[in-house]
Amino acid sequence: MVDVTPADAVPPAEVGEMELYHPHSWWTKYVFSQDAKVIAVQYSITATAIGLVALVLSWLMRLQLGFPGTFDFITPEAYYQFITMHGMIMVIYLLTALFLGGFGNYLIPLMVGARDMVFPYVNMLSYWIYLLAVLVLVSGFFAPGGPTGAGWTLYPPQAIMSGTPGGQDWGIILMLSSLILFIIGFTMGGLNYVVTVLQGRTRGMTLMRLPLTVWGIFTATVMALLAFPALFVACVMMLLDRVLGTSFFMPAIVEMGEQLQHNGGSPILFQHLFWFFGHPEVYIVALPAFGIVSDLISTHARKNIFGYRMMVWAIIAIGALSFVVWAHHMYVSGMHPYFGFFFATTTLIIAIPTAIKVYNWVLTLWRGDIHLTIPMLFALAFIVTFVNGGLTGLFLGNVVVDVPLSDTMFVVAHFHMVMGVAPILVIFGAIYHWYPKVTGRMLNEALGRFHFWVTFLGAYLIFFPMHYLGLMGIPRRYAELTDMNVMTESAHHLNSFISIMAFVVGFAQMVFLFNLIWSIRHGREAGGNPWRATTLEWQTPETPPAHGNFGKELPIVYRWAYDYSVPGAKEDFIPQNVPGSFAPSREPA
Amino acid sequence: MAIALVLVLIVVGSVLFHLLSPWWWTPIASNWDYIDNTIIISFWITGVVFSAVVLFMAYCVFRFRHREGNRAAYEPENRRLESWLTIVTAVGVTALLVPGLFVWSRFVNVPSEAADVEVIGQQWQWSFRLPGKDGKLGTSDTRDVTADNPLGVAPKDPNGQDDVVVEAADLHLPVGKPVKVLLRSIDVLHDFYIPEFRAKMDMIPGSVTYFWFTPTRTGTFQVLCAELCGQGHPLMHGVVVVDTEQDYLAWLGQQQTFAQLSAPKQTGSANAPSGKTMASGLDVAAKLEPVEAR
Numbered sequence: 001m002v003d004v005t006p007a008d009a010v011p012p013a014e015v016g017e018m019e020l021y022h023p024h025s026w027w028t029k030y031v032f033s034q035d036a037k038v039i040a041v042q043y044s045i046t047a048t049a050i051g052l053v054a055l056v057l058s059w060l061m062r063l064q065l066g067f068p069g070t071f072d073f074i075t076p077e078a079y080y081q082f083i084t085m086h087g088m089i090m091v092i093y094l095l096t097a098l099f100l101g102g103f104g105n106y107l108i109p110l111m112v113g114a115r116d117m118v119f120p121y122v123n124m125l126s127y128w129i130y131l132l133a134v135l136v137l138v139s140g141f142f143a144p145g146g147p148t149g150a151g152w153t154l155y156p157p158q159a160i161m162s163g164t165p166g167g168q169d170w171g172i173i174l175m176l177s178s179l180i181l182f183i184i185g186f187t188m189g190g191l192n193y194v195v196t197v198l199q200g201r202t203r204g205m206t207l208m209r210l211p212l213t214v215w216g217i218f219t220a221t222v223m224a225l226l227a228f229p230a231l232f233v234a235c236v237m238m239l240l241d242r243v244l245g246t247s248f249f250m251p252a253i254v255e256m257g258e259q260l261q262h263n264g265g266s267p268i269l270f271q272h273l274f275w276f277f278g279h280p281e282v283y284i285v286a287l288p289a290f291g292i293v294s295d296l297i298s299t300h301a302r303k304n305i306f307g308y309r310m311m312v313w314a315i316i317a318i319g320a321l322s323f324v325v326w327a328h329h330m331y332v333s334g335m336h337p338y339f340g341f342f343f344a345t346t347t348l349i350i351a352i353p354t355a356i357k358v359y360n361w362v363l364t365l366w367r368g369d370i371h372l373t374i375p376m377l378f379a380l381a382f383i384v385t386f387v388n389g390g391l392t393g394l395f396l397g398n399v400v401v402d403v404p405l406s407d408t409m410f411v412v413a414h415f416h417m418v419m420g421v422a423p424i425l426v427i428f429g430a431i432y433h434w435y436p437k438v439t440g441r442m443l444n445e446a447l448g449r450f451h452f453w454v455t456f457l458g459a460y461l462i463f464f465p466m467h468y469l470g471l472m473g474i475p476r477r478y479a480e481l482t483d484m485n486v487m488t489e490s491a492h493h494l495n496s497f498i499s500i501m502a503f504v505v506g507f508a509q510m511v512f513l514f515n516l517i518w519s520i521r522h523g524r525e526a527g528g529n530p531w532r533a534t535t536l537e538w539q540t541p542e543t544p545p546a547h548g549n550f551g552k553e554l555p556i557v558y559r560w561a562y563d564y565s566v567p568g569a570k571e572d573f574i575p576q577n578v579p580g581s582f583a584p585s586r587e588p589a
Numbered sequence: 590m591a592i593a594l595v596l597v598l599i600v601v602g603s604v605l606f607h608l609l610s611p612w613w614w615t616p617i618a619s620n621w622d623y624i625d626n627t628i629i630i631s632f633w634i635t636g637v638v639f640s641a642v643v644l645f646m647a648y649c650v651f652r653f654r655h656r657e658g659n660r661a662a663y664e665p666e667n668r669r670l671e672s673w674l675t676i677v678t679a680v681g682v683t684a685l686l687v688p689g690l691f692v693w694s695r696f697v698n699v700p701s702e703a704a705d706v707e708v709i710g711q712q713w714q715w716s717f718r719l720p721g722k723d724g725k726l727g728t729s730d731t732r733d734v735t736a737d738n739p740l741g742v743a744p745k746d747p748n749g750q751d752d753v754v755v756e757a758a759d760l761h762l763p764v765g766k767p768v769k770v771l772l773r774s775i776d777v778l779h780d781f782y783i784p785e786f787r788a789k790m791d792m793i794p795g796s797v798t799y800f801w802f803t804p805t806r807t808g809t810f811q812v813l814c815a816e817l818c819g820q821g822h823p824l825m826h827g828v829v830v831v832d833t834e835q836d837y838l839a840w841l842g843q844q845q846t847f848a849q850l851s852a853p854k855q856t857g858s859a860n861a862p863s864g865k866t867m868a869s870g871l872d873v874a875a876k877l878e879p880v881e882a883r
Contacts, residue, residue, distance in 0.1 A: 076820045151817045157794060158777035163712045163819030251795030252731040254741070254775045256712070259732065267778060267793050301653075303661035307671050332780065332815075334772070334791045334798035337697035341690055348686045355678040356671070362642060363670070365649035367662035372654065377592060380646060384599060387642050391635035394682075398689035400696055401627050404614075404787040407780060407815040457595070464603060468612035471628075473784025475815045478823035485811045486784050490611050565661035572660060 020116055020548055032128075034120035035547045036105045039127050041438065043101030046127075047094050048513075050134050054089035055506055057082045066499025068482060068492075077165045079479035080149030085140070087152030088175070091281065092182060093134055095423060099288040100186070100224065101130060103430060104193045104217045106438065110537035111214050113202025113555050113577075115548045117192040126192070129185030136178040145169025151477060153278070156249040156270050157262075160242040163255070172242060176235045183228045183235075193221040202536075204557030208312070209576070211535045211561040212305060215312050216291020219319045220284045226323070227284065231277035234270055241265070271333055275326035282419050283322040287315055289426040290357055293379050295561070296429050297361055299533045300376035301368030302572050304562035307360045314353040314360075321350045331402045340399035347397035351390070358387055369565065369572070373531075374448040378429030381456040382422050388460075389418025392467060407477075410470025413463045421459045428455065428512070435516075436530050440543050441523030447515040451508050458505035462498050469494065534575050535561050590654065596647035600640045607636070618785035618810060618831065620767075620803040623692040625787065630688060634681055696788075699801040703767040706760070709740050710772070710779030710792045713821030715812055716740055717760040721751025721846055731775050731794060741775060742847050750848040753841065759828040763837040767803040780816035783829060791816050804831040 023029035033039060061082050064074040074082075105123070109116050117123045140147030149165030150158060150172060162168040166175075197210070197218045210218075237248040241262070249270040250262030298305040305311060327335060327343045361383055370376065392414040395401045405411065428451070435443050470476075473486040481487050481495070529538040541551040555577035563574040574580075617625060653661075705726055707718040718740055720726045727742050727749015734741035739756055742749045762768055772781055772792035782789035785808075790800045812827030832840060 076823065080817075080820060080822075149820070155778055155817070158817065158819050161777060161819070163777065163821065165820060167819075251793075253777075253794055254711070254731055254734040257736065259734070263732075265795075267795070301661060302655075304663065304665050306664065307666045309666065310671055332790050334793045334796060337693075340693050340697070344689060344693070345686060348682045351682050352675060352678050356675060358642060359671075359674045362646050362649065365646060365653065367664070368649070368653045369659045369661040370650055370654050372590070372592060372650070380592060380596070380650065383646060384596065384643055387639055388603075391639055394635055394685055395628065395631050398627070398631065398685055400624055400689050400693040401631055403696065403789060404621075404624055404628075404784075406789065407782070460599065465606065465610070465612070468606075468610060471614050472612055473615055473782075473813075475782065475813055475823075477817045479820070480823045483824075483826065484813065486615055486813075488611075494612065562665070565663055567663055 021120060022547060032124060034116070034124045036109050036117045036120070036123060037438075037545065037547075037549075039123055040102050040105035042127050043097055043105060043130065046131055046134060047098040047102060050089055050138070051094040051098075053138070054086045054094060055509060057086040057089075059503060059506055061086065062499035062502040064479065065481065066496040066502075068480060074479075076479035077146075077149060080151070080477075081147045081165050081171070083477060084149050084151055084154075084175075085137075085147050088179075089137070090420065091152065091285070092179070093137065095285045095419075096186070096224070096281070097130060098427060099285060099423070100193065100217060100221055101127065101189055103213075103288060103292065104221065105189070106434070107213055107537060108193055108196050108217060109200065110437075110540070110545065110549055111211050111535055112197060112200055113205050113536050113550065113557060114196055114200035115550065115554070118195045118200050119192050122188045123192045126185045126189035129181055129188065133178045133181035133185060136174055136181060140166070140171050140174040140178075143170035143174060145171055148172040148175045150175075153271075153274060154238070155274075156238055156241065156265075156267050157251075157253055160238065160250075161253075161255055173239065176239045176242075179235045180232060180239075183232045186224065186228060190221045190225045193217065194225065202554045202557060205536075205576075206557075208309070209557055209560045211291075212294035212308070212311055212315070213288070213291040213535075215315050216287040216289070216294075219315050220287040223280045223287070223319050223322065224284045227277045227280035230273045234273035234277070238270065268330075268333060268335060271330055271335075272327070275329045276323075278329065279326040280319075280322045282415075283318055285419055285423050287319060289382070289423040290315060292430045293382050293426045294357075294361065294364075295535070296375045296379040296426075296433055297364050298562050298564060299433075299531050300373050300379070301365055301370045302564045303364055303368040304564055305360065306363040306366075307356075308560065308562060310356055311360055314356045317353040318350060318357075321346060321353070325350060325397075328397050328399070328402070331399050332406045344397060344399040348394065351394060351397075354390060358383065358390075373432075374443075374445070374452055375429040375433040375531075377449075377452050377456075378425050378432065381452070382425040382429065385417050385425060385456075385460065385463075386422040388464070389414055389416075389422055393418060404473070405470055407475055408470035409474050409476055410467050412476045413466035413470060416466075417463045421463060425456065425459075428452070431516075433531065434537075435519070436526030436543070437537055437540075438544055439520050439523070440526055441519055441521075442526050442530065443519045443523060444515050447511055447518075451512045451515065454508035455505055455512075458501050458508065462501045462505065465494055466498060532571070532573050534559075534563055534573050536576055539575050539577055590651070593647045593651040593654075596643050596650065600643050600647075604636065604640065607632070615784050617787060618783075618804060618806050618808060619787060620805060621696075621787040623695060627688050627692055631685055634685055638681065696800070699769045699799070700767050703769040703801050705771055706762070706768050707771045707773060708760075708781050708792070710774040710781065710814070710818070710825075711739075711776050712819055713814070713825040714757045715760075715781070715825070715827035716757055717755040718742070718847075719753040719755070719841070719844075720748075721753060723748060723751060726771070727752055727847070729773065734775055737851055738847075744851065750846065752847045753844045754847050754850055755844060759830055761830045761832050761837050761840040762804055763834050764804050764807050764831050767801060769799055769801045772798045772800075777818045778816045779814050779818050779825070782813045782815035783810050784813070785810050789815050807831045807833060 148171035158164045240246040247262040247265035250265040252263045253260045325347045328347045528543045565572045709716045725748040727746035729741045774792040774794045780791045814825035
């Protein structure tokens with residue numbers, strides 16, 4: 001390994017400064033803004049607002065499951081509408097939008113040392129189309145027949161038939177339309193994130209000097225640009241089946257004694273399209289979380305991330321492999337059983353790069369100087385829940401083990417742990433970490449610790465025992481858990497306990513929201529770099545950064561993002577834009 | 590500091606919960622104890638990994654927590670360690686995958702002596718069809734479904750005439766004989782699932798799917814639908830009774846064939862199908878009625 005003197009790696013400027021569109025009025029500064037940071041806040045607020053709807057829906061579901069027969073207004077019809085909207089909102093409109101539209105927009109330009117996204121106008125359009133998609137989604141609640149109750153997977157034929165809420169009303173049409181809009185909006189944003197990372201980096205910011213946050217968001221965006229088109233065509237085709245009576249996914253069907261007009265379509269084709277999108281989607285949510293949590297751990301443990309290059313390659317390997325595992329969601333779908341051999345093998349292979357990431361996170365803690373700040377606490381909680389959820393994934397990915405567990409509460413517990421709780425803990429950690437940069441003030445520490453403990457322990461108590469309900473054979477997506485032999489008295493008690501915990505955890509989120517609003521005015525002043533971090537967003541001349549991010553001159557990058565506790569250096573961190581002459585930067589060559 | 594203690598408690602609590610809690614699988618009633626064994630292997634391997642990672646974290650947090658004057662080590666990478674961890678992980682994953690695929694190959698390869706039984710799902714009830722004396726099921730088509738032919742058995746197919754049709758009633762199976770379950774739906778996706786048998790498979794309108802099992806003890810088992818099929822989904826229960834050979838034959842003798850059912854109706858109902866104990870689709874619809882009226 002040859003040590004490169006950092007200054008050598010800084011090429012001369014090739015591209016001139018780009019012209020930014022500076023706002024001329026309040027409207028163009030705060031509403032129709034082309035500043036990625038404003039767009040990021042808009043994305044985040046919208047995603048949080050719709051996420052609150054999903055939280056309330058989860059409470060309603062838990063009321064029904066925990067206290068069956070007590071709440072008359074939660075009919076089976078309503079219950080299925082709740083689960084469908086909850087799932088779709090959480091996966092697409094909250095997690096995808098917040099990680100890519102929110103964190104992506106805020107952090108990519110700042111972290112790579114760019115003034116803004118490469119196409120600011122398209123970036124602005126991306127948000128407004130996303131907002132429209134959210135409004136169309138929400139309008140389902142007010143449409144005749146209510147929103148669709150087809151489950152977030154929207155499997156045909158039932159999704160467009162009358163036995164399913166919204167199937168022959170407006171619900172499914174609005175859902176499909178909203179998804180189509182979301183994908184259009186996302187594509188506009190996504191192209192921006194990719195091009196900005198590839199073309200907008202400042203001098204000296206080589207790809208192997210990018211913070212892992214950027215690597216995670218970048219790879220997830222590339223995946224999303226490849227995966228969402230599959231969902232797009234599936235939505236268009238199902239919309240045609242529903243509105244024009246075509247038969248892409250509809251075979252001959254007898255519904256309640258009546259022969260329908262459809263013939264010759266394939267329901268399982270939809271499942272392949274859906275999961276060709278749906279599985280990469282899991283990693284579209286997970287990879288930004290992986291990247292962000294790496295940076296949180298490194299910064300708050302005051303230690304370089306362990307095995308940076310391995311981490312980058314693991315992100316890329318996971319991204320690539322996630323496109324060849326989709327049918328592990330379909331082991332009991334009736335597809336050709338020999339597919340099981342292939343998809344179980346690819347699925348379990350993904351465990352290897354994923355495990356490497358986990359090892360490197362905990363090895364970063366080893367011989368660190370661990371500051372137990374709130375972002376660090378959330379990062380530690382993430383590792384626990386992610387390892388737990390990842391390991392139960394080895395059950396479900398191992399085709400024959402999936403047979404008894406598929407479509408049971410075990411699956412619900414697994415995916416909530418691994419792609420619900422785990423990424424959301426990272427989001428919380430990231431908000432506590434970057435809120436000072438966005439607002440200039442710290443979030444309240446006491447409220448934050450309360451929020452952390454209740455959320456982490458509460459969520460674990462909800463989802464860990466839930467696996468065992470599934471092991472008992474209790475199916476998921478049951479609006480009523482009555483008259484079932486597997487549903488014992490004690491299982492009912494466990495369900496009530498889980499429901500109570502769901503309310504407790506939900507309450508803690510209200511405290512968090514209060515903290516977010518209260519601290520804007522009353523939080524402690526943060527200064528420019530409260531965590532003493534190395535990455536470029538903490539080196540801006542102003543906090544919050546102004547439009548254009550870096551004042552007169554763009555920073556020049558001399559080192560990787562992880563020069564913490566470098567031997568011989570005075571401080572325990574060296575920012576990326578500090579020339580390397582006085583300290584040996586032992587970044588991997 | 591509290592976090593280090595909590596991490597240890599999470600490991601201890603999770604392990605104790607696993608060992609001591611009353612929530613565990615229902616006693617098995619089929620040959621798929623292979624699957625149960627694979628789950629046990631998975632619990633062991635994943636449990637060890639989970640405990641090791643979280644306890645290691647707890648130790649790090651305790652040992653390397655910030656104190657005045659501390660400084661972290663500087664170690665960007667360690668090739669040897671990273672390679673070793675990769676190899677160990679690969680071994681662990683292989684230990685899970687190999688038994689899993691071995692059992693899967695048993696699951697998908699149906700023994701030649703297995704008897705065919707057809708299960709037909711529709712919103713929201715289960716029906717069944719058994720081959721008659723010729724041992725063959727007649728062909729079927731959703732477009733042949735009528736009020737008199739609810740399962741869509743091809744009316745002209747000679748193989749189908751002696752098929753035993755069990756519409757919206759209990760299925761009986763003889764104990765100890767392998768069964769190949771052929772799955773069919775006439776409307777939406779369903780999934781034929783009996784927790785005690787450990788096996789399940791979706792049924793897809795327009796296709797025939799399958800799985801096989803051997804019932805290993807007599808008893809009455811509840812069928813659940815495990816694929817969301819509309820608002821009656823949680824009420825789509827059925828019953829499979831595993832009988833001794835003698836009881837099974839007695840039950841079989843009381844059933845009607847397709848030819849008998851499609852013959853012109855006689856007055857009186859001397860031959861009404863027996864054993865209608867389960868909720869039929871109409872019962873479920875009646876139960877949902879007030880829901881829709883609200």
